[in-house]
Amino acid sequence: MAASTNNPSEPGYDRSEPDLSAVVAERRGLINLAYRLLGSLAEAEDAVQETYTRWYAMSRQQQEAIASPGAWLTTVAGRVCLDVLGSARVRRERYVGAWIPEPLPDRTEWLSGRAGGAEGRPADPADQVTLDESVNMAFLVVLESMTPAERVAFILHDVFRYPFTEVAEIVGRTPAACRQLASSARRRVRTGGAGGAGGAAETARTTATARTPGARQAGLVRDLKEAWESKDVEALVGLLDPDALMTADGGGMVGTVLRPVEGGRNIAQYLIHIADKAPGLTLVERTVNGRPGLVAQHNGTPATVAAFDIGGGRITRIWAVRNPEKLRAWTEAR
Numbered sequence: 242m243a244a245s246t247n248n249p250s251e252p253g254y255d256r257s258e259p260d261l262s263a264v265v266a267e268r269r270g271l272i273n274l275a276y277r278l279l280g281s282l283a284e285a286e287d288a289v290q291e292t293y294t295r296w297y298a299m300s301r302q303q304q305e306a307i308a309s310p311g312a313w314l315t316t317v318a319g320r321v322c323l324d325v326l327g328s329a330r331v332r333r334e335r336y337v338g339a340w341i342p343e344p345l346p347d348r349t350e351w352l353s354g355r356a357g358g359a360e361g362r363p364a365d366p367a368d369q370v371t372l373d374e375s376v377n378m379a380f381l382v383v384l385e386s387m388t389p390a391e392r393v394a395f396i397l398h399d400v401f402r403y404p405f406t407e408v409a410e411i412v413g414r415t416p417a418a419c420r421q422l423a424s425s426a427r428r429r430v431r432t433g434g435a436g437g438a439g440g441a442a443e444t445a446r447t448t449a450t451a452r453t454p455g456a457r458q459a460g461l462v463r464d465l466k467e468a469w470e471s472k473d474v475e476a477l478v479g480l481l482d483p484d485a486l487m488t489a490d491g492g493g494m495v496g497t498v499l500r501p502v503e504g505g506r507n508i509a510q511y512l513i514h515i516a517d518k519a520p521g522l523t524l525v526e527r528t529v530n531g532r533p534g535l536v537a538q539h540n541g542t543p544a545t546v547a548a549f550d551i552g553g554g555r556i557t558r559i560w561a562v563r564n565p566e567k568l569r570a571w572t573e574a575r
Contacts, residue, residue: 264296267314274315276370277396278322279329280342280381282570288325292318312407319393319411326389337493339501341560342381343567344546345370347528372531375400378548378560380430381530387426394419395426458551459526459533465549465556466524466535472516474509481505482555492564495544508559536571543571 271292275285292314296304307313333340374380375396384392393412397403398419405416405423412419461480468476485505491497502508516522523538529548537545546568550558562568 264293264310264314267311268293270311271314271318273371274396274401275318275322276345277375277381277384277400278319278393279325280385281329281567282343282345282370283566284325284329285322288318288321291321316407316411319397320413323389323393323412326392330389337491338497338499339488339490340385340492341488341490341562341567342378342385344378344529344534344548344560344562344571345372345376346570347372347531372528374531376530377532378530379550379558382560383430386429388422390414391422391426391429394422395430398423399427457554458549461551461554461556462533462535462549463526466526469512469516470524472513474506474513477509477512478506480556481508482552482557485555485557485559487511487559487561489561490564490567492566494565495563497561497563505555543568546571 268289271289272285275288276282279285279288295317296310296314304310370376384396387395390412394405394408397408397411398405405419408419408423409416412422414422465477465480468480483505484503485508487498487502487508489497489499489502491499498511502511519537519539521539523541525536525538527534527536527546529535529546532548534549535547536543537547544563546562548560548562549556565572
């Protein structure tokens, strides 16, 4: 399978120790797959852990009978994620306010020694997610509109380049049915309403490593930061698209607006309102899911992570994540 890093024909493959030579090495790829499938780092980590639990529950004889441990792990991880997506749809219907995918920092911003460290801890999952266009927030939000089967078929085929014969084995449908699922998912991406998501789908066909954000988008985010800090309403209005939309996710755990704020001027006034209520707010420019973003800090602790989408030279979408359970990768990386 495409995500497998080892197979029995490769040099160094030790049939007597499949857990060392092939299984452990798959963790990074599994985390990358699971995060894109679930939009949640915590759920991705749990799904991968469940996958490994099933592997180690087998006897050594059963493990050695598997020709490609990497392919087996990917299949199981895909099925686990498919089940999680089904139950997640029910949970998110009861979620307080809007549900936004969990934001990720650029792994180069993590403290040195974070991955592994002197204590022998495993690398943090956030440090293992490759930040390409398939994890930008606009793209992940569109993925949330798909059915679980559509999302799995689309991500496996269009992003990770699995053939439909292998996708079918994971999804439990025929290759032809999986082809239809992926086609339906592409239509959702094209008409998903999140600016830039269509381009993300095309770029996602290659799994490029984390890149330097475009200067234009970084400049717009910096200008918004400065206008916000100076409480300049008109400057904010000039940076925001007239039809811009701001969505916040507090998960019912912290105070935030429960409905999206519509319109550039309304968003500008809301941002000023936030600044007035939180005089100690500090804004820091950070990379959020591979693109320029902002982190609002209180006393040095990240309280809000904001991702942006750009269209026509203005900011069209703002996703503000405040749910502390989704900010673990940011608070632990300080």
